[in-house]
Amino acid sequence: MALSLFLLSTCSAANATEAALAHDRPGASKEQATGGAKAAPLSTNSSIRDILNHPAFSGFGRRILPWDNRPYDENMPLADIGSLLPYHTQVHPETVVGSLNRMIDDVGKGRTVFYDIYTEAQKRADPTKEHTGLFFFRGRPGAPFAVISPGGGFAYVGSVHEGFPYAADISSKGYNAFVLKYRVGQGGTLATEDLAAALSYIFENADALGVGTQGYSLWGSSAGARMAASISSHGVARFGGKDLPKPSAVVMAYTAHTDYSADEPPTFVAVGEQDGIAPPSAMERRIAALRQAGTEVEYRKYSNLGHGFGLGTGTSAEGWVADAIRFWEINK
Secondary structure (H helix, E strand, C coil): CHHHHHCCCCHHHHHHHHHHHHHCCCCECCCCCCCCCCCCCCCCCCEHHHHHCCHHHCCCHHHHCCCCCCCCCCCCEHHHHHHHCCCCCCCCHHHHHHHHHHHHHHHHCCCCCEECCCCHHHHHHCHHHHHCEEEEECCCCCCEEEEEECCCCCCCCCHHHHCHHHHHHHHHCCCEEEEEECCCCCCHHHHHHHHHHHHHHHHHCHHHHCCEEEEEEEEEECHHHHHHHHHHHHCCHHHCCCCCCCCCEEEEECCCCCCCCCCCCCEEEEEECCCCCCCHHHHHHHHHHHHHCCCCEEEEEECCCCCCCCCCCCCCCCCHHHHHHHHHHHCC
């Protein structure tokens, strides 16, 4: 209840924080457009080239797309973007384009939507860190934040399907939402270190970003759910970040992650009953162990769905993100 009342704060506070952010943007891409010009929106007929060359995405356009160090057919229409996501299903190009246009609109309003989490020196020392960063979908100033780690089998990052659309829904409820672009091709440990670095970055720059650090949540799908759960179980410091509080809630979608600790935050789980990549039985064993340890768990298993369903639009899972947001609110 307190959280809901807080989110009814006045628009004047929002305007004041946006003004402050216009002068203090920690880690923002130096090449990023700072707004003012109305950039053309994308459509499903737009191409991969239109993302890579869009002025709103200057300096980070490639990090929107799933694969690192892989050539793209730049003529491919966004109507076919699901073909870039082999571990995912129910990819709706209209949803993908809608969340990209949200970022384009924000840049047009002078808002920074992409932040580097590593310094230039850190990226020179480890060039793989060049592919990382945080995309920011703003809610109300001072509201709690969520960090979303999309999946992709640690081979790619499916932000266009289960990162940006989640963030758009979360921010529409007044919360701040970040989508993490992490390192791939090197397993889960380095990817989770990127999540720890991202959380440390957000906490260090919370005032300038305009986010509240109390009651934050971690969200992840498939490989990303493993990352979120690892931080929730063992803490940020275990993975090279600062000694930070655990999240108030963790939201996990379709993963076979089984590790857990004796001190888990409240956990929301969404799976498809026909998932052949991460069978529900694996998560159900973890859920039973968490409940036995006294952890609050909300478990949703959706009929006629396999792996990687994202928002689940038009399926039995449609609306699960809204349910997960309510779970976070209750456990804030």
